[in-house]
Amino acid sequence: MAVYTEVSDEDLGNFVASYDIGDVLSFKGIAEGVENSNYLLRTTQNSFILTLYEKRVDEQDLPFFLGLMEFLSGEGIPCPLPVSDREGNRLRTLAGRPAALITFLDGMWVRRPRNEHCAELGAGLAGMHLASTRFSMERQNALLMTAWREILGNCTGKLDRFENGLQTELEADLEQIASAWPTNLPRGVIHADLFPDNVFFLGGRLSGFIDFYFACTDFFAYDIAICLNAWCFETDGSFNITKAKALLRGYQSARSLSADEIAALPTLARGASMRFLVTRLFDWINTPEGAFVRPKNPVEYIKKLRFHRQIESASEYGLEQIS
Amino acid sequence: MAVYTEVSDEDLGNFVASYDIGDVLSFKGIAEGVENSNYLLRTTQNSFILTLYEKRVDEQDLPFFLGLMEFLSGEGIPCPLPVSDREGNRLRTLAGRPAALITFLDGMWVRRPRNEHCAELGAGLAGMHLASTRFSMERQNALLMTAWREILGNCTGKLDRFENGLQTELEADLEQIASAWPTNLPRGVIHADLFPDNVFFLGGRLSGFIDFYFACTDFFAYDIAICLNAWCFETDGSFNITKAKALLRGYQSARSLSADEIAALPTLARGASMRFLVTRLFDWINTPEGAFVRPKNPVEYIKKLRFHRQIESASEYGLEQIS
Numbered sequence: 143m144a145v146y147t148e149v150s151d152e153d154l155g156n157f158v159a160s161y162d163i164g165d166v167l168s169f170k171g172i173a174e175g176v177e178n179s180n181y182l183l184r185t186t187q188n189s190f191i192l193t194l195y196e197k198r199v200d201e202q203d204l205p206f207f208l209g210l211m212e213f214l215s216g217e218g219i220p221c222p223l224p225v226s227d228r229e230g231n232r233l234r235t236l237a238g239r240p241a242a243l244i245t246f247l248d249g250m251w252v253r254r255p256r257n258e259h260c261a262e263l264g265a266g267l268a269g270m271h272l273a274s275t276r277f278s279m280e281r282q283n284a285l286l287m288t289a290w291r292e293i294l295g296n297c298t299g300k301l302d303r304f305e306n307g308l309q310t311e312l313e314a315d316l317e318q319i320a321s322a323w324p325t326n327l328p329r330g331v332i333h334a335d336l337f338p339d340n341v342f343f344l345g346g347r348l349s350g351f352i353d354f355y356f357a358c359t360d361f362f363a364y365d366i367a368i369c370l371n372a373w374c375f376e377t378d379g380s381f382n383i384t385k386a387k388a389l390l391r392g393y394q395s396a397r398s399l400s401a402d403e404i405a406a407l408p409t410l411a412r413g414a415s416m417r418f419l420v421t422r423l424f425d426w427i428n429t430p431e432g433a434f435v436r437p438k439n440p441v442e443y444i445k446k447l448r449f450h451r452q453i454e455s456a457s458e459y460g461l462e463q464i465s
Numbered sequence: 466m467a468v469y470t471e472v473s474d475e476d477l478g479n480f481v482a483s484y485d486i487g488d489v490l491s492f493k494g495i496a497e498g499v500e501n502s503n504y505l506l507r508t509t510q511n512s513f514i515l516t517l518y519e520k521r522v523d524e525q526d527l528p529f530f531l532g533l534m535e536f537l538s539g540e541g542i543p544c545p546l547p548v549s550d551r552e553g554n555r556l557r558t559l560a561g562r563p564a565a566l567i568t569f570l571d572g573m574w575v576r577r578p579r580n581e582h583c584a585e586l587g588a589g590l591a592g593m594h595l596a597s598t599r600f601s602m603e604r605q606n607a608l609l610m611t612a613w614r615e616i617l618g619n620c621t622g623k624l625d626r627f628e629n630g631l632q633t634e635l636e637a638d639l640e641q642i643a644s645a646w647p648t649n650l651p652r653g654v655i656h657a658d659l660f661p662d663n664v665f666f667l668g669g670r671l672s673g674f675i676d677f678y679f680a681c682t683d684f685f686a687y688d689i690a691i692c693l694n695a696w697c698f699e700t701d702g703s704f705n706i707t708k709a710k711a712l713l714r715g716y717q718s719a720r721s722l723s724a725d726e727i728a729a730l731p732t733l734a735r736g737a738s739m740r741f742l743v744t745r746l747f748d749w750i751n752t753p754e755g756a757f758v759r760p761k762n763p764v765e766y767i768k769k770l771r772f773h774r775q776i777e778s779a780s781e782y783g784l785e786q787i788s
Contacts, residue, residue, distance in 0.1 A: 149576075150576050150577065151573075151575055151577060154573075165668070166573065167571040167572070168569075168571050168572065169573045170496075170497060170505065171495065171496035172493050172494065172495065172496060173493075173494035173495060173496040174493060182493065182505065184571070248490040248507070249490070249491065250474075250477075250489065250491060250492045252474055253472075253473050254473065254474060254475075344490065345488070
């Protein structure tokens with residue numbers, strides 16, 4: 143929910159004039175996305191999203207993100223296509239920020255995903271993974287064990303407000319996850335932030351993936367683990383195995399999981415909980431009460447972490463062996 | 466900058482199905498407007514703004530606001546047209562809030578208005594005033610002297626953070642404004658909140674007025690006074706008489722001001738400063754630091770009030786006598 147950077151009339155005019163996209167009809171800030179400023183730009187030719195990258199995005203990563211979207215679009219994976227200016231640049235500067243123009247995707251994110259959405263998501267995710275193996279750029283996952291440890295360290299002494307002993311509990315978890323973490327699984331580009339608000343649907347069918355600004359090169363199964371957390375728990379904290387089954391079956395309809403991936407899934411899911419838990423804890427602690435952007439409540443992910451801790455086999459997620 | 470109320474998939478589906486507007490293609494929260502939640506809704510037929518009215522809007526006033534937009538649209542004044550559902554209702558309930566669907570207006574608001582925008586504004590405002598005399602509904606201005614006095618009273622003891630003696634100064638101003646306030650000037654519907662973000666332009670021409678949720682029946686010249694404050698001061702606080710001249714000339718190109726209106730203009734401008742000053746002071750005092758919606762800084766309007774206090778005649782605003 144955010145527009146952090148205002149764009150002046152002159153700056154917008156000059157920016158748009160650098161592209162072959164027609165004349166501006168409308169320009170409105172969008173109340174979605176917490177990392178960057180997003181505007182909906184309508185011109186006489188088309189609709190676009192104009193993104194101004196704020197401080198949390200490393201400018202050096204932008205060619206990877208934009209290149210990935212362009213590559214996936216070309217592979218038929220529905221996602222925004224970066225638009226180049228008249229000189230062929232996908233990345234420009236606007237209002238002092240790196241800025242890119244991408245095509246507007248029809249569709250809506252689902253506030254309460256149902257089984258059929260999870261099935262569509264699984265199949266779409268597998269398709270994206272398969273396509274990504276032909277993408278040549280790489281980006282290291284910046285949010286793994288080392289980062290979790292550092293972020294958790296920065297929370298020291300401030301977690302009592304959530305629960306006594308939480309810090310010790312999470313530190314122990316972190317070491318267990320680290321020692322069980324797989325070293326060699328099928329890998330490629332993962333989205334790494336595939337929450338419901340980053341997946342669009344139209345008439346019940348998946349119509350697009352957006353917001354690739356955490357994408358990186360990592361284990362495919364870790365992306366699945368992130369989705370299990372983000373799509374298959376109910377608001378009361380309970381795990382919905384029917385949704386997980388739909389997601390995993392959808393995934394395997396396009397790409398079968400290996401025995402190693404299946405064995406690693408509980409550890410990956412525990413790690414995926416830890417990843418979002420530590421960043422949410424950090425944001426919660428470091429955001430003044432009633433702040434401009436409301437941070438997400440970390441408690442949800444404490445529960446998810448504890449749930450995965452007691453999982454012994456991926457079959458408890460509803461995973462069916464594909465013969 | 467706001468979306469206060471989330472709309473569930475089911476609620477949106479049911480809502481849209483009540484209208485003859487095609488199928489939903491996209492639904493995005495807009496980061497504009499501080500009073501209500503606004504969504505941009507695109508369907509297979511058209512684009513719309515879906516507004517959910519939050520607590521600051523009195524539900525009883527909504528028929529007036531929606532009726533006014535419908536009336537003005539019919540008179541050729543560019544503004545959003547409320548869309549009726551299949552049963553003829555312009556006002557429905559969505560996510561527990563009163564909600565209305567209005568047509569999407571092309572155009573952008575101007576971040577830094579120039580002379581030519583002020584001229585367009587003046588002419589457009591006069592056109593709206595003239596048309597409004599044929600509108601049959603009435604709504605009292607809820608933000609006049611009595612309300613200012615009450616709001617200022619609620620700030621007692623809390624204005625020292627801005628300036629010592631501010632409360633006393635404003636109370637004296639308020640009484641002077643009240644005693645000089647005109648009793649009989651040409652009246653009709655005024656917009657009463659015509660800041661630059663409520664006026665759209667396209668290719669340098671005024672393309673629409675939006676956000677009629679302060680509109681009421683009052684002196685036309687008071688609307689002009691609000692615009693002088695909102696459009697004709699520079700960011701350094703200086704009054705730009707060239708812009709004011711353009712605005713007033715534009716206005717009088719469509720509707721001549723009477724001698725009484727001209728004589729009252731300095732008092733009305735002083736009152737218009739007081740009106741926005743007291744609400745901004747109140748919001749500033751009552752919003753926690755770093756809050757979700759950043760209140761507008763009141764200091765700008767303290768300066769405007771002091772400027773108008775020393776004005777003796779409307780000619781100091783650049784008003785030219787129309788012979």
